[in-house]
Amino acid sequence: MYFGLSEEQKSLEENISKFLSDNAPLDAIKAVADGEEVKADEIHKGIIELGLSGLMVPESYGGLELNMLFATVVSSALGAGTAPVPYAGAYVMAPIAITLAGDEDQKNEWLPKIAGGEKVIGVGLSEFVGAREDAGIEFNKGKVSGRSLFLIDGKNADAYLLANKSGELFLIDSSSKGITVTELVTVDKTRTSIELTLDKVDATLLPGSSDLSVIEKVLDAGRLMLSADTVGASQVMLDKAVAYSLERKQFGRLIGSFQAVKHMCAEMAAELEPCHSMIWHAAHSQDSSAEDARLMACQTKAHISEVGKQISKTSTEVHGGMGFTDELGLHYWFKRIGLNRQLLGSPELIREEAGKLQGFDQ
Amino acid sequence: MDLEYGPEYDDFRSEVINFIKENEGVKLSGPMRDESRVNWQQKLIDNGYFARSVPKEYGGYGGDMDIIKLRIIAEEFAKSPIPKAMGGQGIQMLVPTLLSLGTEEQKQQYIRPTLRGEMIWCQGYSEPNSGSDLASLQTKGELDGDEWVINGQKIWTSTAQLAQMCFILVRTEPDAPKHQGISYLLMPMDSEGIDRRPIKQMTGDSDFNELFLTDVRIPAENIVGSRGEGWQVANATLGHERGSLADPNVTQNRLNSLIDLMKTETIDGQRVIDKPIFRDRLLSIQGRLMAQQSNALRILSSQINEGQDATLAKFIVKLQGTELRHELEGLAIDAMGELGTLYEDSPHLRDHGAWQQTYMYYLGLIIGGGTNQIQKNIISERALGMPKEPKVQGA
Incomplete structure (x- = not known):
């Protein structure tokens, strides 16, 4: 038995982490947020070179065929x-969907290109969720009409993966006729969002x-990625709060020696530490097709969204006025956590689903 | 990641299951120390289901320290109504302390009867003026010839009305700094000069006592560790208590009962579980519990696999576990509404008043065993590396 x-x-x-600290420091993030797409492309190329695009693609289609636990590790670091x-x-939801449900032509057409970092597929499941x-x-008759909002990774994508209300999935080439793309500007400038x-x-x-x-599997995977992203971002916010409290002095003392500040940090740590284990556990449940894998994915997304909300608020408060400034840049983590919370279902919506999964309606 | 215990444990599990089947009919009813209880406890020891790693010469089973076997025993016993091994502060706190720090004579004399449930212990730590700041305790111990003479007052002493022995912290070196002036003594409760007074709690029960100690004389050799080392000796066992206060597997059982309750109770004919806000609160609690269960698996893993660190994961168990449990019991009361306030033997009472009783009892556990505010100090100082509060002159 080994849990970890x-x-x-x-x-x-x-x-x-090393790649990002070398190539995507805060200045680079600020540049991207201000609209420098070239910088974003460079960082994107870098993670493709690290092999991250092919992690979930089967070996027979040129990928590494790793599992959800690996994918959550990546997402947390990002x-x-x-x-x-x-x-x-x-790189997670699209290859999983095509691997599970695509025909041989679709797999041959898309999976090797995803693995090689040549093609990006934006994913729109928002309308299935709510x-x-x-x-x-x-x-x-082979044509799709309608609207889809808040596609994940949809900006400049080569194709879109969309779901209808009954959960069927469709692939659309982004160069096809009849598509209008509208960019949706969210608070989180580190990622993009579009409406089709x-x-x-x-x-x-x-x-x-x-x-x-x-x-359901694609949705579970997406929710775990967003949860892992929040856990990674929350850990940084906690670490930054503790570090700041050990630098900043008021009333002749480090603010980190005041119980009010210590307890804020302890509460963040007490909430966050189990979330690392929860993500590993939920990912492993997917990998081993455990009976309660779906319930765990739902509850993990719901719970970690709540913890992330608390930490993003509390860490900002520990930083005092500096936490509110653009200069310090803490808000990039705050906003990232904020977007993750709403994507693929807010906690209330997902808990409703978790109740149905357990037969509470009966 | 590997959550399987491995095929080598399958035989052991079936052995435990067989034992439980053979003993399914066992029911214990007498008071503590009753012969039937002692015999059952001994049977558990003889089969290695209790005191498994305690050496044979001290009354244990003398087995290896195999965490997975302990886990399997706990899992299988939890599934059955079969009587569990007795617990208490003697077994959970004193025995581990004596095993690591006691003299050979102390081990011989105390461990066997304590494990068998014949000797009940109480803990003499807190004092009226030394709660969170336990190390400021003032109960005096003075050596007079070959006897310690103890004077002072202890509080929150559980099972003191039943106990034959008390492990007690007393100040024996009044001139030393507060953490270095304490000794850990073993005090027979039938000594002259001990006055026990029960404390009636908000629940109506009396689980705790005050002890008034006036010229209580005990043998000089009844000390664990050296003079002035009592704080270190006591700290070696506080961890044992904190870990046992908030087991997420027990909380899981309560959550299952809460779900049943919410499916049964109705408001205007509608099941409580079908009311969205009640259901959402229930599911929030379930999410928090699942996080704590994953955390517990990580702690278990760190005990088996060398080099795996779970320091912070362990520090948060008491804080998180007691708060969650209190909230869970509180949701049950809200689900029952006015009925949730019924108590004692009132008409319409649900589950013998257990929800209300446990709701209040867990508030006690949020305070006891080191208050949750003290837990936050510990987390911030020991796990996050934040500084202690500046010392106040003279404290």
Whole structure:
């Protein structure tokens, strides 16, 4: 029995962290947030060179065929570095969906290119989880019409993976006719978001996706990626709060020697530490197809979103006025955690789902 | 990541299951120290299901320290209504202390009867003016010939009305700094000069006592460790108590009962669990519990696998576990509404008043065993490396 990360997983995490601290320091994040797409592309290329795009692609299609635990390790490291790169949608949800439900042509066309970092697929499941603005798509005779909001990794993507209300998944080439892309500007400038308006656009169904278990697995995977991203970002916010409290003096003392500040930090640590274990456990449950894997994925996303919210608030407070400034840049982590919370279902929405999963309605 | 215990443990598990099956009919009813209880305790020891790693010569089973076997025993016993091994502060705190720091004579004399449940211990730590600041305790111990003479007052002493022995902290070196002036003594409770007064709690029960000690004389050799080392000796066992206060597996059982309760109780004919806000609160608690269960697996793993660090994971167990449990019991009361306030033997009472009783009892545990505010000091200082509060002159 061993509960934790392997040496290989730990060194992967270290490699990503080192790459990001060398190549995506706060100045670079600020540049990306101010619209320097070239900088974002450089960082994106770097993570492809680290092999991150092919992590979830089967070996037979040129990938590394690793598991969810590895993917959460990556996501956590990217969250810690507020990395301005595609990941959860393009390199986890999309390859999982195509591997599980694509036909041989679809797999051959997309999986090797995902693994090689040549193609990015944006993923839109928001309307399956809970449609806003009356959005949604319909599939009819090989064409898709309708709207989808808040695609993950959708900006400048080569293709889109969309779900209809019954959970079927469709692939659309982004160069097809009838697509209007509208950029959605969110608080989190380290990632992008788009809205698609589709008017009879050519689309192919992933044939296996008529089985609802496919979209459920894709959704579980996405939620765990967002949770891991929040855990990584929250850990940095806690570490920064403790470090700041050991530098800043008031009333002739380090503020970190005041119990009010110590207890804020202890509360953050007490909430966050179990979340690392929870992510590993939930990812392992997916990898081993455990009976309660879906419930764990739901509860992990819901719980970690709550913990992230608390930590992003408390850490900012420990920093006092500096925490509120753009200069310090703490807000990039705050906002990243804020977006993760809402994507693929806010805690209340997901807990509702977790109740149904356990048969509370009966 | 590997959550399997391995095939080598399958045989052991079936052995435990067989034992439980054979003894399914055992029911214990007499008071503590009753012969039937002592015999059952001894049977558990003889089979290696209790005191497993305590050496044979001190009354234990004399087995290896195999954490997974202990876990399997706990898992299987938890599934059955079969009587569990007796606990208490003697078994959980004193025995480990004597095993690591006691003299050979002390081990011979005390461990066996304590394990068998024949000798009950109470803990003499807190004083009216020394709660969170335990090291400021003032109960005096003076050596007079070959006897310690003890004078002072202790409080929050559990099971003192039943105990034959007390492990007690007393100040024996009044001129030394406060942490270096304390000794750890073993005091027979039938000594002259001990006055026990029960404290009635908010629950209506009396689990604790005050002890008034006036010229209590005990043999000089009844000391564990050296003079002035009592603080270190006591700290070696406080960890044992904190870990046992908030086991997430026990909380899981309570959560299951809460789900049943919310499916049964109705408001205007609608099940409480079908009311969205109640259901959301229930599911929030479940999410928090799942995080704590994962945390517990990490701690277990760190005990088996050398080099795996779980320091912070351990420090937070008492804080997180007691707070969650208190909230869980509180949700049950809210789910029952006015019915949740019923107590003692009132009509309409649910589950013998257990929810209300446990709700209040866990507030006691949030305070006891080192208050949760003290836990936050410990987490921030020992795990996060934050400084202690500046010392106040004279404290």
